Amino acid sequence: MMRLNRNLVRSRTCQTVLVFDTFKKLTPDLMHQFAYKNGSLHCENVDLAAIAATYGTPTFVYSRNTILADLDELQRAFAELDAHIAYAIKACSNGAILQLMAKRGVGFDIVSGGELWRIIRAGGDPSACTYAGVAKTEEEIRYALECGIYCFICESEDELRAINRIASDAGKQAPVAVRVNPNVDAHTHKYITTGTNENKFGVDISRIEQLYATIAAEMPRLRIRGLQMHIGSQLTEVQPFVTAVQKVTPLASQLKELYGIEFLSIGGGIGIVYDGCLASGNLDWWKEHPEQITIASYARALIPLLKPLGLRILLEPGRRLVGNAGVLLTRCIYEKRGESKLFKMIDAGMNDIIRPALYEGYHEIWPVREHNDDSVVVDVVGPICESGDFQAQNRSIPDVKPGELLAELSAGAYGSSMSSTYNSRPLAAEVMVDGDKITLIRRRQTLESMVADEILPTP
Numbered sequence: 128m129m130r131l132n133r134n135l136v137r138s139r140t141c142q143t144v145l146v147f148d149t150f151k152k153l154t155p156d157l158m159h160q161f162a163y164k165n166g167s168l169h170c171e172n173v174d175l176a177a178i179a180a181t182y183g184t185p186t187f188v189y190s191r192n193t194i195l196a197d198l199d200e201l202q203r204a205f206a207e208l209d210a211h212i213a214y215a216i217k218a219c220s221n222g223a224i225l226q227l228m229a230k231r232g233v234g235f236d237i238v239s240g241g242e243l244w245r246i247i248r249a250g251g252d253p254s255a256c257t258y259a260g261v262a263k264t265e266e267e268i269r270y271a272l273e274c275g276i277y278c279f280i281c282e283s284e285d286e287l288r289a290i291n292r293i294a295s296d297a298g299k300q301a302p303v304a305v306r307v308n309p310n311v312d313a314h315t316h317k318y319i320t321t322g323t324n325e326n327k328f329g330v331d332i333s334r335i336e337q338l339y340a341t342i343a344a345e346m347p348r349l350r351i352r353g354l355q356m357h358i359g360s361q362l363t364e365v366q367p368f369v370t371a372v373q374k375v376t377p378l379a380s381q382l383k384e385l386y387g388i389e390f391l392s393i394g395g396g397i398g399i400v401y402d403g404c405l406a407s408g409n410l411d412w413w414k415e416h417p418e419q420i421t422i423a424s425y426a427r428a429l430i431p432l433l434k435p436l437g438l439r440i441l442l443e444p445g446r447r448l449v450g451n452a453g454v455l456l457t458r459c460i461y462e463k464r465g466e467s468k469l470f471k472m473i474d475a476g477m478n479d480i481i482r483p484a485l486y487e488g489y490h491e492i493w494p495v496r497e498h499n500d501d502s503v504v505v506d507v508v509g510p511i512c513e514s515g516d517f518q519a520q521n522r523s524i525p526d527v528k529p530g531e532l533l534a535e536l537s538a539g540a541y542g543s544s545m546s547s548t549y550n551s552r553p554l555a556a557e558v559m560v561d562g563d564k565i566t567l568i569r570r571r572q573t574l575e576s577m578v579a580d581e582i583l584p585t586p
């Protein structure tokens with residue numbers, strides 16, 4: 128399987144690049160621009176080895192044209208609706224990526240005052256921002272009101288009352304929507320499912336009508352603007368979205384009639400291909416995975432349900448817009464044969480990508496130099512002093528040797544944005560590739576900047 132995939136995606140000549148373009152037309156979904164050319168893994172036209180030589184490792188590398196292609200495809204897929212994308216910036220919040228999205232007319236879905244600040248810094252428009260989250264503080268609410276965001280997405284009556292009071296103090300009206308929990312199982316990992324009644328998120332669908340009536344009657348500073356749902360992340364099938372939207376549309380209709388709501392947000396959660404990522408640029412892969420969600424199948428299933436509402440539709444994708452567009456470039460430092468396992472130690476740890484440790488996240492791991500030798504079964508582990516610090520377990524990969532570069536694929540979403548300096552490891556560098564151009568979009572953190580806010584008490 129491994130070898131087969133590698134051969135399928137081998138892109139050695141310009142001619143093969145053309146083949147990629149043809150795939151892009153035929154399966155416009157889930158393509159990305161990472162492929163082997165001349166025996167070395169490239170991002171667009173740039174050899175990843177060249178990036179490692181200039182910027183060191185670990186380094187996140189993003190393909191600008193992959194992001195733009197996905198954005199464009201999503202916008203076109205929903206063109207027949209009054210649909211707007213609000214990119215969920217927690218997936219990847221680097222300012223260069225926000226700037227790119229803002230220039231394409233994309234709005235943003237935020238979950239903190241800090242994210243709003245980042246958007247404004249990057250030239251984004253606060254009036255195109257929706258603000259979600261279960262525990263917004265008074266300070267954050269005041270800041271968002273001052274900035275004039277499009278809508279607060281509220282998760283409890285307590286929160287609504289707080290916003291009403293803060294808006295009153297500020298002499299303002301606050302646009303609000305409530306997050307409805309449709310109680311649908313998203314068939315995703317339990318840590319990233321959000322739309323069942325066991326989660327902390329949203330308000331149960333049976334209580335929404337009463338809550339909107341209470342807002343209208345008792346909270347004069349709130350302006351009811353919409354309704355929102357978000358049932359989970361990394362959904363690999365369309366069906367849970369369909370079930371949830373079917374449950375929520377009658378309610379949205381009713382709220383439109385009663386309170387004149389202007390939008391329904393259907394949240395984010397569109398899954399990407401992690402296992403088979405590199406091969407997913409190939410038509411055969413798609414034939415073998417007919418259930419895998421695509422932007423096209425998502426749009427095809429939902430548009431007929433949404434169109435009759437006559438509402439503005441907000442989409443809040445995070446992962447789908449950046450996940451396959453980024454890799455983490457890392458180097459193998461040592462190998463070790465344990466009693467029962469072969470370990471490859473790399474210079475990236477759970478502080479750089481926490482997904483495997485946090486929710487069994489999977490990333491394909493490919494050597495930058497193309498191998499034709501047999502694969503070996505290994506654990507790929509990082510330098511952090513935790514047993515949970517692994518990137519792959521019992522995984523068949525080419526037999527990379529110490530000193531060799533590796534790319535951890537599909538690392539664009541919930542990679543750098545979730546990274547930390549645990550074990551006093553500075554944050555990784557980030558670069559963006561556009562054709563054959565490389566732009567540094569975050570310097571590798573220095574040790575000085577890592578401790579800049581710490582205070583050493585004078586003895």
Ligand SMILES: *Cc1c(COP(=O)(O)O)cnc(C)c1O
Binds near residue numbers: 394443444
């Ligand atoms: C995280 C989140 C999203 C984005 O989820 P993805 O799975 O990355 O698309 C969208 N909306 C809300 C409210 C979120 O919390």
